[in-house]
Amino acid sequence: MDGVTDGAGLDPAELGAYFALEEVSSLLAHAIEQHLRGEGLTSVQFKVLMQLFDAPGGQLRMTDLADGLVVSRSGLTYQAGLLERAGLIARAPSPDDERSTTVSLTAAGRDRIFTVLPGHVEVVRRLLLDPLPREDLSALSGLLTRVRDHMRADPPRSATPRSRKK
Amino acid sequence: MDGVTDGAGLDPAELGAYFALEEVSSLLAHAIEQHLRGEGLTSVQFKVLMQLFDAPGGQLRMTDLADGLVVSRSGLTYQAGLLERAGLIARAPSPDDERSTTVSLTAAGRDRIFTVLPGHVEVVRRLLLDPLPREDLSALSGLLTRVRDHMRADPPRSATPRSRKK
DNA sequence: TATTGTTATACTCTATAACTATA
DNA sequence: TATAGTTATAGAGTATAACAATA
Numbered sequence: 001m002d003g004v005t006d007g008a009g010l011d012p013a014e015l016g017a018y019f020a021l022e023e024v025s026s027l028l029a030h031a032i033e034q035h036l037r038g039e040g041l042t043s044v045q046f047k048v049l050m051q052l053f054d055a056p057g058g059q060l061r062m063t064d065l066a067d068g069l070v071v072s073r074s075g076l077t078y079q080a081g082l083l084e085r086a087g088l089i090a091r092a093p094s095p096d097d098e099r100s101t102t103v104s105l106t107a108a109g110r111d112r113i114f115t116v117l118p119g120h121v122e123v124v125r126r127l128l129l130d131p132l133p134r135e136d137l138s139a140l141s142g143l144l145t146r147v148r149d150h151m152r153a154d155p156p157r158s159a160t161p162r163s164r165k166k
Numbered sequence: 167m168d169g170v171t172d173g174a175g176l177d178p179a180e181l182g183a184y185f186a187l188e189e190v191s192s193l194l195a196h197a198i199e200q201h202l203r204g205e206g207l208t209s210v211q212f213k214v215l216m217q218l219f220d221a222p223g224g225q226l227r228m229t230d231l232a233d234g235l236v237v238s239r240s241g242l243t244y245q246a247g248l249l250e251r252a253g254l255i256a257r258a259p260s261p262d263d264e265r266s267t268t269v270s271l272t273a274a275g276r277d278r279i280f281t282v283l284p285g286h287v288e289v290v291r292r293l294l295l296d297p298l299p300r301e302d303l304s305a306l307s308g309l310l311t312r313v314r315d316h317m318r319a320d321p322p323r324s325a326t327p328r329s330r331k332k
Numbered sequence: 333t334a335t336t337g338t339t340a341t342a343c344t345c346t347a348t349a350a351c352t353a354t355a
Numbered sequence: 356t357a358t359a360g361t362t363a364t365a366g367a368g369t370a371t372a373a374c375a376a377t378a
Contacts, residue, residue: 010291010295013300013304014295016304016307016308017294017295017298017303017304017306017310018290018294018295020306020307020310020311020313021190021191021310023314024187024191024310024314025191025192025195026191026236027314027317028187029191042367042368061336061337062337063335063337070192070196071368071370072370072371074337074338074369074371074372075368075369077338077339078367078368079368094336097378098376098378099335099337099376099378100336100337101337101338124176127313127316127317128183128187128313129176129183129184130316131313131317132183132309132313134179136309136312137180137183138183139305139309140183140186140187141182141186142182143298143302144183144186144187144189144190144306145182146297146298147186147294147297148186148189148193150293150297151190208345227359228359228360229358229359229360237346237347238347239347239359239361240346240347240349240360241345241346242360243360243361244346247361260359263354263355264353264354265353265354265355265359265360266358266359266360267360267361333378334378335376336375336377336378337375338374338375338376339374339375340371340372340373341372341373342369342371343368343369344367344368344369344370345366345367345368345369346365346367346368347365347366348364348365348366349362349363349364350362350363350364351361351362352359352361352362353358353359353360354357354359355356355357355358
């Protein structure tokens, strides 16, 4: 694909970084997706569970969850409905703000995480971490972190800015 | 999300690399998707056009296209159908092997690429390339390339190995 | 009036399996 | 028999817009 983008003004180093990122992330995402499917979870559902697990008290509002995922509110409602039907999360009206829904991780949800996580980590380790020696890992982490911070500071114009407490 | 994966046996450097990659790739993919949608193309369709553009003679068989994408044959047939209806590609029986379909880029398809590419590159540049100085870009490219090569050498067990000439 | 969340609806995409035709 | 591709079908996921309830 060099002929193409070449004409668009990307030099070899830029092209290399872009294509390698595209390929690595899509292969990794695919492998992760495959593993989770085998466990009966979609990537989105797994992310929801992880966010809840990581939250203080294992609770978050729907809006908090939506902020961390790239789905619409209705999409999140759909996924939350599936997770609730599976008994992995529970929803209840927030005590402080009656408009809000507080989502909490159930014991079964926590169990599911512990069941799934080892395999998940194994996939990540085998595909992403193993091929790099320790110091390269730190370098990669540092580089990507810098890119991420820049992305976060300069949010995509296309996406409607999420509700931000101001 | 540290409390979680911490227990699963990933140290800070590993976690950093994994989470940063996840976040960077998903934010980039989202931004790219948004841009392409605005141009009336899905990511998959764009990739098909790019593959054809990059191919010698602007022609590939359906199987060749499928090898580069993460979709089933029927999924590719569907997308190819859309692209053909839009006049961006053309399909015809292969002259050498009557079972095969040769897909070719039309003039309109080539024009569409030239229309879309500048904006695409702009997104990639702004989100991924700009925040890194030149030498860091080379470093990132090198690291990711090594990971990719490792991934390719050790294909995911989950995915059915594609037809490989042997 | 603005915000939180759900629902109704329609659409896009994908995969599986069955099928056709050629090698 | 194996391969290339299409089709029929059915399911999963998503977004938009309208809606209800609360702030």
